Amino acid sequence: MQQATAEAPLASLGGARPPTAGSDFAPLLREVRAAGLLERRTGWYVVGIGLNLLALAAVVAAVALVGDSWWVVALAVPAAVFWARSAFVGHDAGHAQITTDRRVSAVIGLVHGNLFLGMSRAWWNDKHNRHHANPNHIDKDPDVAVGALVWTRHQAALRQGFTRWLTRHQARLFFPMLLLEGLNLKVSGLRDLRRQAPRERAVEASLLAVHYLCYVGFLLAVLSPGKAAVFALVHHALFGLYLGMAFAPGHKGMDMPDPQHDRWGHLKRQVVTSRNIRGGRTTDWLLGGLNYQIEHHLFPSMARPHLPLAQPLVRAHCARLGLPYTETGLVASYAWALRHMHDVGAPLR
Secondary structure, three states: OOOOOOOOOOOOHHHOOOOOOOOOOHHHHHHHHHOOOOOOOHHHHHHHHHHHHHHHHHHHHHHHHHOOOHHHHHHHHHHHHHHHHHHHHHHHHHOOOOOOOHHHHHHHHHHHHHHHHOOOHHHHHHHHHHHHHOOOOOOOOHHHOOOOOOOOHHHHHOOOHHHHHHHHOHHHHHHHHHOOHHHHHHHHHHHHOOOOOHHHHHHHHHHHHHHHHHHHHHHHHHOOHHHHHHHHHHHHHHHHHHHHHHHHHHOOOOOOOOOOOOOOOHHHHHHOOOOEEOOOHHHHHHHOOOOOHHHHHHOOOOOHHHHHHHHHHHHHHHHHHOOOOOEEOHHHHHHHHHHHHHHHHHHHO
16 A cells, blocks of 8 residues: 655545546646756756766776776776666666757667667667556556566466565565676667667667677776676676666555556556655765656656656645655665565465
């Protein structure tokens, strides 16, 4: 069940006028647009991208200076952090938050995804846009489809063999499994190349090839094969853990619409399936704006620095409608998600 924030207790949906498709969102949209919060902040992004590039260059230089020493593995930590920062930029470009120019957005996404991370922009955009259209919908949201983890007891009941054991213990295995997410993102992107149109596939595959050649070539030029392999594994493990910990708090354990009966409008569909994370500028920086998950889902093209400015407007609008607006601390959000995963696997224990 949803819970309202302590700062703004709200009535339950059962005691309020249920939102209707479109009409309950329109007043909020007008208010947000009138406040200028749908304008792009391209200059803000230019500065942020520039600083991230400098940070990545500094990490590369540090690896070269440390050279063939086991101490170089410690540099996998900042490398993972600034890789994740690159992923946040690619995410924002995919939503047209940086600029309205589609070609520029595509270039930014290709550079930060394919070239820097070895992660397919086309695969990510397709998957992520389907998630945004129907968050937590088991038939339409790929993020809650059956995979290594499952998100409903019905999905759990169909598990057999090793996957059944995995589901029984998925809550305690969640964070260790995130260590594999960095590699999974690359493998998923490579597999998706078959789906892409020839011209798109040629661009994506070429940039991915350049990424692998540069990444592997640089490590082998500086490190012995053994140290290079350890650095790459630690780097990708921390990158996957960081990204997973940034994306997981937004939806795991929140309401999931009944595919057969629920016909929610845009406002309810995005608000009750999403959770915000409280915190200040540090939280904003670490989570790349994903801590404002409700605002981001309501206005996907909203520039990241405008999300905290939109929050009071969205919270007040939800309060007027009696729609639960969920916000919690970061640690509490993980506990919430883990409880949900534990509950899903309960019938198998």
